[in-house]
Amino acid sequence: MYRYDEFDHTFVSARVEQFRDQVQRRLSGELAEDAFKPLRLMNGVYLQLHAYMLRVAIPYGTLSSRQMRMLAHIARKYDRGYGHFTTRQNIQYNWPRLSDTPDILQELASVEMHALQTSGNCIRNVTADHFAGAAADEVADPRPYAEILRQWSSVHPEFSFLPRKFKIAVTGAERDRAAIQVHDIGLHLKKDENGRLGFVVYVGGGQGRTPMIAKKIRDFLPEEDLLSYTTAIMRVYNLHGRRDNKYKARIKILVHETGAEELARQVEAEFANLKDTELKLPDSDIQAIAAYFAPATLPNRPEGWGNLARWKKADPEFARWVHQNVQPHKHPDYGMVTISLKPIGGIPGDASDEQMDIVAEIAEEYAFDEIRVSHEQNLILPHVALADLEPVYRALVAAGLATANAGLITDIIACPGLDYCALANARSIPVAQEISNRFGSAERQAEIGELKIKISGCINACGHHHVGHIGLLGVEKKGEELYQITLGGSGDEHTSIGEIIGRGFEPEKVTDAVERIVDTYLGLRRDKSETFLEAYRRVGPQPFKDALYGGGAQAAA
Amino acid sequence: MVEKVLTANRLADGISVWLDASGNWVESLQDAFVARHAEAVAALEATGKRSFDENKVVDVNVIDVEEVDGTLRPLRMRERIRAEGPSIPYAPGYNGLAGPKNVAA
CATH class of the missing domain: 3.90.480.20 (Sulfite Reductase Hemoprotein; domain 2)
Structure with a gap:
């Protein structure tokens, strides 16, 4: 790294x-x-x-x-x-x-960390696929480019007082695990027909008050043009982005009001002036940064296959955890481990100091000293030999970190909400806890399959509710908390913004409403292979409205 | 009229505090001075402004409370949570609003 x-x-x-x-x-x-x-x-x-x-x-x-x-x-x-x-x-x-x-x-x-640009109207921490450098489906590790963007954007004098904050996400895989289409700039690293690396460029995505899916403005940007093209986007935004109204200041509004085609034209015009300047990335610079991210030498560990089969047979809990929380690695003898920070009934994303120390210890001993944080508020060990999964699991169990729920209904994203946040209108954490407890049984979660619930305590959408398969937005109505439900959102390569299903629910009724939605899905899915999102996209909102509000479904609150 | 107290966050550590009858910023809402008429509220506001100018506190606000069985209870959930901590047990030894405190009801 x-x-x-x-x-x-x-x-x-x-x-x-x-x-x-x-x-x-x-x-x-x-x-x-x-x-x-x-x-x-x-x-x-x-x-x-x-x-x-x-x-x-x-x-x-x-x-x-x-x-x-x-x-x-x-x-x-x-x-x-x-x-x-x-x-x-x-x-x-x-x-x-x-x-x-x-x-x-x-x-x-002292450990090469800081808190710079984690606030303010500047370019924020650049995010990336949490499986970067390990996933079988990526063309190249996106992190060297994220690092180049980080260095370029750190206290960049021209871009330290933008109209509003600015978020960039990068992925190197076909399967988008970085939600790039709901970022100000989304970069999808890929190869062209000649095998050259470059980016598909998306601009103007975002959640918050006015959710927007980003528009593709470039099919292929050669890697050496990353900084000149990004600078061109930033200049167009810095010049034309609105500063008169905080709620209309993000680039998504500019893209929407200008039109993607015209904005792309303006960016290309700016880019033409920047393309062959000092912003052009020499290959030697890219290689120098990429060298830091060179994959660890992963020795072949074929004994893991037999061991794993044996361990799984002996311990169904372990087998369940492997099935749910371990993904295939590009090296066949290895896996990518998700350490769930979503214990049943726990606080999503919280970890104690002891747990952090234990994760560090496990990573050092079994995972080539690498840990990731996912945008779904879990931790990842990207390189673990199958032969080491059993001891890793035992260590995680002892630390309360082996909940086998990655991608399931209890793997809930929740912002801090009104329990901490000065901007929040309603609490998120207790709602997440109640839903987690309601659906906590392993069998029930397995029966439901992949289902992402995301909860925000205000319209700023830190809990990503717009892209939740089931999204919950807390609002304050007449001094009380109320939760609006959206369905059908998704933050992957087929991004969609969830639709408000009807009037909101009081805190004590919202878990029942979620359960009714889930039961409706279970009743109408074609078979177990049809996920909640697929079923929703097939049948639309009506069956869910009927289930929640009766035949005469009410208009959105 | 609705009863009011003055609240803020202490500058040096950010901890939520309330103004008591002696003009001190204290960590318990239950020790706060309650203003029951307009002049008292005006006095609270003036004290708040002075404390802010003296760099003792930040984010100074007059908030609405009611007395329930001799216990002060903010009308807004936000202020109840500020008074007692998060509404969930969030760390060993910290039960927040979920703990056996005064204003949970």
């Missing part, structure tokens, strides 16, 4: 010292809140309901054991013994003291 060079070390350390001085001046009263707030936000420090919150960047979701141990240490020393992994592959701490944040950032810098 990428290692800081001298420039990176100096840059990050200088930022820590600069922030330390700013915090000191704030605490002494030299700096007023209005002056300080944008400075703390540039360093990932928010103020939430109960305390400050620190959001730490995990570039493209990739971590080493040493870094994970540092995250555990920070949870233990400066917080309340846990952290929350987010849908942007980052981690948030919910209780840091402002006065401690410079020390926390200094400790993070």
